[in-house]
Amino acid sequence: MDKSNVLFLNFLDVIFFIVCVTFKILVYGKHLETGHMKFVSLFIPTIASVMIIVSISLFFNTGARSRMLYIFNIVISSFIVSDIIYFRYFKDIISLPVLANGFQLGAVKSSVSSLMNIKDFLYFFDIAFIVPFINRYVRQYGSNVFPDYKLPVVMLLLLFGVVLDFKSFYGLSREQPRLLSTMYNKVYITRKLGVLNYHCLDIYNSVSANITKLVPDSEKKIDEINTFIDNNKSDGKSLKGSAEGKNLIMIQVEALQEFVMGASVNGQEITPNLNRWARRSEYFNNFYYQVAAGGTSDAEFMTNNSLYPASAGSAYFLYSGNRFHAMPENFKKKGYSTAAFHAFRENFWNRNIMYKKFGFDTFYGEKSYRGNEIIGMGLSDRSFLNQSLIKLDSMKSPYYAFLITLTSHFPYDQVNKYGNFDVGSLNGTFLGNYLKAIHYTDQQLGMFLDSLDERGTLKNSVVVLYGDHYAVPKDRGNQLLKFLNINSTSDVNWEKLQKVPLLVHFPDESVKGVNNTYGGEMDVYPTVCNLFNLPEKDMLGKDLFNPINQRVIFRNGSFIDKNYYYSSGDNVYYSMKTGKKAAENDRLRKEKENVLDQLGYSDYILKHNVMDKLKK
Known part of the structure; x- marks a missing residue:
């Protein structure tokens, strides 16, 4: 048997993992596509994240490597299916805080089951019927080929994946400067970086948020929030x-x-x-x-x-x-x-x-x-x-x-x-x-x-x-x-x-x-306060009978008013009169920044529990 065949058979589990998992992630990406983003744009961040996993697995011997890739395949497929089911109803991607609240689903089993589609579980077909046979073959007949070149090859693959991934992350951070830190639009992140990168970023931000809670309050930030509330x-x-x-x-x-x-x-x-x-x-x-x-x-x-x-x-x-x-x-x-x-x-x-x-x-x-x-x-x-x-x-x-x-x-x-x-x-x-x-x-x-x-x-x-x-x-x-x-x-x-x-x-x-x-x-409470002559304090909404603006802000950073609708999921503005796309200008760019500021103020109040530190 020539060297090329030996190489192929010894790394059959790796090759199958790369092809199959990449294919799954790209097909999953199709569920999130709206026509404004090209399906193929997911390929680079997807193959980058897959190559990082593969490079790490190559550090281990054949048996451990195949088991590691098998486990990763199960985890990735589980995330994909969970995301698809969650997306059908919430139009959002699942996250760690959502999973932490997941036991609530026990009371709404009929709602969850009605969202499931038998086709979703095709993502597990290879795990159940193909991968076990490939892994059995590799463990039985595989050998530790090219041991002298193992480390350089692994490092090259790892560098390849990291560089491509960094390029994708950097490009998104330039396009939407506050997106990766605030995670205000999880669907857009997944569309641009792929499901693997999104969930890694979600884990990082969730851990970081818990650490941030321990950081002392910022008087400057509290003053900024107070100023907004007064002006609002x-x-x-x-x-x-x-x-x-x-x-x-x-x-x-x-x-x-x-x-x-x-x-x-x-x-x-x-x-x-x-x-x-x-x-x-x-x-x-x-x-x-x-x-x-x-x-x-x-x-x-x-x-x-x-x-x-x-x-x-x-x-x-x-x-x-x-x-x-x-x-x-x-x-x-x-x-x-x-x-x-x-x-x-x-x-x-x-x-x-x-x-x-x-x-x-x-x-x-x-x-x-x-x-x-x-x-x-x-x-x-x-x-x-x-x-x-x-x-x-x-x-x-x-x-x-x-x-x-x-x-x-x-x-x-x-x-x-x-x-x-x-x-x-x-x-x-x-x-x-x-x-x-x-x-x-x-x-x-x-x-x-x-x-x-x-x-x-x-x-x-x-x-x-x-x-x-x-x-x-x-x-x-x-x-x-x-x-x-x-x-x-x-x-x-x-x-x-x-x-x-x-x-x-x-x-x-x-x-x-x-x-x-x-x-x-958001505007109900301020409206009630005005009608009933209650103290109006620490509110981010507006009185509907006396509005100083008519913008409605959504949690994902989108907003709508009588003139424009901004879809953060696609980073596109639309005219409310014509329904056609509108070019971003300085006013709209400022509107988008103000929207993110308001969402940030609310997050700061909640994460740092500073309600009593705001103006009375």
């Missing part, structure tokens, strides 16, 4: 104190998206009750969800604190030891009684701890309700809202009551329990199931609000109702676009669909109409 406050001239002394009933509705408002299917209104109450309220039609990995918990975190979600993982877990100046505490200082209502497990999303931190007097969780009707994840919205009415009646006025619904939770697979709402040709589809679920929730909310009205409660109460996050993930987006007769699949059109309803109902309907102000969940 509105004059509060409109509706200042108009709800002072009234009750606040705030309702966070699971997966309520704005596109269902006013829409019909098969000749029937999808949300007739919410449509009716929107006409009796101030309705914000450009209100966006701003959640990240924390999902529903992020929404309630923002509306009660006006701080951004954690850059990775859930703030409810990562910062449960922090001090907050939350809405319930603010109301309590004004003599209000406060309570949170959510008929799910009390420790889910760490609510039993965080609600105390926020200043809620009482948390009515799963144990406070009779489980007499279960739909999906837990108690039906009908039973939850009916039982909550009784609990509200017992609250001492004035009060702040915060309610979270549950039945319309993804994956909307309890169609037989939602009633007989006929969605026509959409029957049996994902979108059709969602419309049935949200129609059911609309019925229950209608009865709840009508009951409050009949009891006379609304004469002395402000009701704030909003959706927490999206209902239709992008991989099911074609059904939604077809339903809405939208032909273009542009990023701008998709982003415009990421609105959730916000309605504010005033006593005697003294204020009502359609409000076109651009806002998001």
